[in-house]
Amino acid sequence: MRIELRRRTGGASLLREVASPVIAVAFTALVGAGLFALLGKPPLSALHAYFIEPLSDIWSLHELAVKAAPLILIAVGLSACYRANVWNIGAEGQLVAGAIAGSAIPVLFPAATGPWLMPAMIVMAMAGGAAWASIPAVLKNRFGASEILVSLMLVYVAELLLDYLVRGPWRNPEGYNFPETRQFPPSARIGELFSAGDWGGRANWGIVIAIAIAVLTWLLLSRTLKGFEISVSGASPRAARFAGFDARATALFVFLFSGALAGLAGMIEVSGAIGQLRPSISPGYGFAAIIVAFLGRLNPLAVILAGLLLALTYLGGEAAQMSLGLSDRTTRVFQGVLLFSVLASETLVRYQIRIVRNRPADAALPEAAR
Amino acid sequence: MMVEALLLTVITAATPLLLAAIGELVAERSGVLNLGVEGMMVVGAVAAFAASQSTGSTYVGILAAVLAGSAMALLFAILAVWMATNQVATGLALTLFGLGVSGLVGESFVGLPGLRLAPIEIPLLSDIPFIGEALFGQDILFYASIALTIGVSWFLFRTRAGLRLRAVGDAPVAAHAIGINVLLTRTLAVVFGGACAGLAGAQLTLVYTPQWIENISAERGWIALALVVFASWRPARLVVGAYLFGAVTNLQFQAQGLGIPVASQFLSALPYVATIVVLVVIASNRRFTMINTPAALGQPFVPDR
Numbered sequence: 001m002r003i004e005l006r007r008r009t010g011g012a013s014l015l016r017e018v019a020s021p022v023i024a025v026a027f028t029a030l031v032g033a034g035l036f037a038l039l040g041k042p043p044l045s046a047l048h049a050y051f052i053e054p055l056s057d058i059w060s061l062h063e064l065a066v067k068a069a070p071l072i073l074i075a076v077g078l079s080a081c082y083r084a085n086v087w088n089i090g091a092e093g094q095l096v097a098g099a100i101a102g103s104a105i106p107v108l109f110p111a112a113t114g115p116w117l118m119p120a121m122i123v124m125a126m127a128g129g130a131a132w133a134s135i136p137a138v139l140k141n142r143f144g145a146s147e148i149l150v151s152l153m154l155v156y157v158a159e160l161l162l163d164y165l166v167r168g169p170w171r172n173p174e175g176y177n178f179p180e181t182r183q184f185p186p187s188a189r190i191g192e193l194f195s196a197g198d199w200g201g202r203a204n205w206g207i208v209i210a211i212a213i214a215v216l217t218w219l220l221l222s223r224t225l226k227g228f229e230i231s232v233s234g235a236s237p238r239a240a241r242f243a244g245f246d247a248r249a250t251a252l253f254v255f256l257f258s259g260a261l262a263g264l265a266g267m268i269e270v271s272g273a274i275g276q277l278r279p280s281i282s283p284g285y286g287f288a289a290i291i292v293a294f295l296g297r298l299n300p301l302a303v304i305l306a307g308l309l310l311a312l313t314y315l316g317g318e319a320a321q322m323s324l325g326l327s328d329r330t331t332r333v334f335q336g337v338l339l340f341s342v343l344a345s346e347t348l349v350r351y352q353i354r355i356v357r358n359r360p361a362d363a364a365l366p367e368a369a370r
Numbered sequence: 371m372m373v374e375a376l377l378l379t380v381i382t383a384a385t386p387l388l389l390a391a392i393g394e395l396v397a398e399r400s401g402v403l404n405l406g407v408e409g410m411m412v413v414g415a416v417a418a419f420a421a422s423q424s425t426g427s428t429y430v431g432i433l434a435a436v437l438a439g440s441a442m443a444l445l446f447a448i449l450a451v452w453m454a455t456n457q458v459a460t461g462l463a464l465t466l467f468g469l470g471v472s473g474l475v476g477e478s479f480v481g482l483p484g485l486r487l488a489p490i491e492i493p494l495l496s497d498i499p500f501i502g503e504a505l506f507g508q509d510i511l512f513y514a515s516i517a518l519t520i521g522v523s524w525f526l527f528r529t530r531a532g533l534r535l536r537a538v539g540d541a542p543v544a545a546h547a548i549g550i551n552v553l554l555t556r557t558l559a560v561v562f563g564g565a566c567a568g569l570a571g572a573q574l575t576l577v578y579t580p581q582w583i584e585n586i587s588a589e590r591g592w593i594a595l596a597l598v599v600f601a602s603w604r605p606a607r608l609v610v611g612a613y614l615f616g617a618v619t620n621l622q623f624q625a626q627g628l629g630i631p632v633a634s635q636f637l638s639a640l641p642y643v644a645t646i647v648v649l650v651v652i653a654s655n656r657r658f659t660m661i662n663t664p665a666a667l668g669q670p671f672v673p674d675r
Contacts, residue, residue: 003452004673005453005454005672007672087458089458089462139646139649139650139653142654143650143653143654144653144654144656145646145649145650145653145654146596146599146649146653148405148458149592149595149596149599149645149646149649150646150649150650152592153592153596153642153643153645153646154642154646156589156639156642157639157642157643160635160636160638160639161635161639163635164633164635164636167635168633287462287466290459290462291463291466294459327473327474327477329470329473329474329477330470330474331470332466332467332469332470332473333467333470333471333474334470335466335470336409336463336464336465336466336467336468336469336470336471337467339459339460339462339463339466339467340445340449340460340463340467343449343453343455343456343459343460343463344449344453344455346455346456347453347454347455351454351672353453
């Protein structure tokens, strides 16, 4: 008895393309039901509280948009990286670096105002995120250092830098010694989509920016030479070399691209949802976005839906905490299980899984002799 | 006395790194990159705490940690080895999952005093001045870390099974062709890695800080991964690396104690910056790495029947 994988012929059909994320989500819900039962909660009503209730009122839909924006933005950038087989797992650090750089003007020059302020903040945030992402890229290209570990280590360095700034030089002088910066002035805040009326709520322009960038990135990856270069260098480094694509330039490009988007996500978070810098500004968006990228099968359009779903796991965690007294740690467990399921169902799409009886005698024989 | 105290703290900080790294080294030698070390370690830590709390025995705690770490590794092996999923993403998933599960399980233990693993004095040797107490009056996990390092070194380079394991990590297709079961070899290597990560976790909750704190592993799993690169996949060099990092972590507290006027955040960032520096220095020395890096590291293997 052993498990055997056989590559499916004829490529993956569209049905299977769509089936794989759906299977993954269904399996995760199943595991979730089991987990709730283990924790002594009624599984079905817990699932309902987790995944359905947050979608049933306007306020929560706004929250969903607020949380989905950074997830979508970061995951779109990471999709480009992973297509090129470049492993940026430090987006959380690039988010923090972008948030710091984007906050410099409103924190240091609180009187500064004008129509130029928001574009300047956006440019600085993207530059900050890209600069932070350039470190692992350059160290990979120049010395061959593992970008996985370097980008991850820089997450903790960025978080400590943020902590130092908000407790030290950037602390609000009128803030009774709380570890936070000044509140941003109104002109440094991203506007709300519908601040009043029946549709009113907290959702800001961040979600619109995120979706627009996702669509543009989809065009870049699927309709331009650059996108082709990225895919080829990931799928077949040798073919990329023959085509004259420079692997180092591609690695640098996807790192800068994903870093800039993560930086923008960080700025949208502090300038939209929070309104100041604090010691912690992200509930792990940079890591959850890795799941979003895979759930969206590295396709920026599908990433939009995947981002909404991951945003729902955060919201559901909060809702289940309030209504059922479930720990918010379940969110992390869910996210881990979801990534497992996504990866496993990917295998189901690419291979036929067959369980075969062992015939040890055959194992060493060439095909023709059987 | 001063020397002894210093040596003791360095050893306590280095032991979990060495334990986790020696396990990961074996997994990587078989061609599997498991980025889930942090997750396996933290689940091992909470298992050790829970089991020692409920039975009153630290040794049952150690056993529980080994089982928990192995179970986590087996989950990884089913996906990354048998189902040929992407190893980087699967390892990350294991870490996310492990941090979540340990937080969930450990919620009820926060703030409880834990049991401390009793040291085992080795007669005569522990009377050596200066170093005796630090080296020969230690707990079983320290001895285990040294014994495992020697054992793994012997296994990899002095036994037939070790040669097979390295063959699987360097040339899985060739190994498969001569009848070595690649997937089984890799599974065993990964599970061994999980067992060692579990031991490292047990050291955290039974020796280092006998209590449960969420995320107690504090990125040590990631540092262990970097140590394997630092050691260029050779067990003996791991000891040097682990003790170097033990000393760096210690430097933080020493500097704070001596009142050196540096913001604490910069001292806390030291281990992470040191890791990056080490990775760059080692990677830039081609002769050092190219020879030893398992050629098939990170590549899934699908046997053609």
